[in-house]
Amino acid sequence: MAFIPSPKQLTGIKAAIFLLALVPLARMVWLTVSGQLVEPLEFITRGTGDWVLYFLCITLAVTPLRRLTKMNWLIKLRRMLGLFAFFYAFLHFMTFFWFDHFFDVETMFRDVAKRPFILVGFIAFVLLIPLAVTSTNAMIKRLGGKRWMWLHRLIYLIAPLGILHFWWMRAGKSNFTEPFIFGVIVAVLLGARVYWSWSKPKAVAAAGG
Numbered sequence: 001m002a003f004i005p006s007p008k009q010l011t012g013i014k015a016a017i018f019l020l021a022l023v024p025l026a027r028m029v030w031l032t033v034s035g036q037l038v039e040p041l042e043f044i045t046r047g048t049g050d051w052v053l054y055f056l057c058i059t060l061a062v063t064p065l066r067r068l069t070k071m072n073w074l075i076k077l078r079r080m081l082g083l084f085a086f087f088y089a090f091l092h093f094m095t096f097f098w099f100d101h102f103f104d105v106e107t108m109f110r111d112v113a114k115r116p117f118i119l120v121g122f123i124a125f126v127l128l129i130p131l132a133v134t135s136t137n138a139m140i141k142r143l144g145g146k147r148w149m150w151l152h153r154l155i156y157l158i159a160p161l162g163i164l165h166f167w168w169m170r171a172g173k174s175n176f177t178e179p180f181i182f183g184v185i186v187a188v189l190l191g192a193r194v195y196w197s198w199s200k201p202k203a204v205a206a207a208g209g
């Protein structure tokens with residue numbers, strides 16, 4: 001039988017995930033302030049970029065995992081995981097805006113427009129903002145479930161844009177192994193959703209007929 005946590009256990013699981021999700025940030029801060037890094041800016045930009053992608057994949061994995069294991073309570077972790085993807089995207093963007101451009105909006109936009117791989121990442125980040133803003137229960141109520149679900153389908157655009165950004169960045173070094181692996185992971189996670197949503201009406205129709 002599938003494991004179902006009690007409300008107290010669920011709170012414990014959420015607290016543990018919350019703390020674990022902050023470990024990469026704590027590590028980056030520690031390595032930077034203790035002077036252990038040769039290139040702290042590069043390390044933080046890449047580190048935060050990696051964690052955006054990890055959290056996007058973990059968040060996208062919740063629904064397939066829930067379906068396969070029948071552990072419906074997993075859905076209660078999805079919002080927090082998605083918000084951590086946004087949190088690391090915000091830090092990733094701020095590292096670029098602060099340390100690369102010293103909060104100069106004009107030079108930042110010029111750089112974004114000049115380097116296509118950054119433009120693609122920037123678009124993905126901008127598209128993540130409405131998802132983060134509408135993640136509260138009050139916003140779900142205000143929008144209505146159907147509209148909220150449509151809006152959150154932006155993830156079908158955001159995740160591939162994140163992969164394209166990563167791929168393009170690595171193109172300069174002809175190092176495609178990691179972008180390829182993450183591309184396959186994202187394709188499987190999004191593909192599973194498409195497959196399930198297409199096969200559902202057929203299953204209902206078959207049951208009805």
Ligand code: HEM
Pocket residue numbers: 042045046047048049050052053089092093096112118121122123124125128158162163165166169
């Ligand atoms: C959903 C949004 C985004 C995702 C998933 C993402 C992901 C990544 C990943 C995985 C890397 C490479 C890390 C590595 O080499 O290990 C990276 C690098 C980078 N990203 Fe992003 N990114 C996003 C948004 C942005 C935004 C908004 C900007 C700036 C406007 C940006 C600027 C950069 C830069 C400058 C690098 C490093 C390039 C280098 O070191 O040569 N990214 N990003």
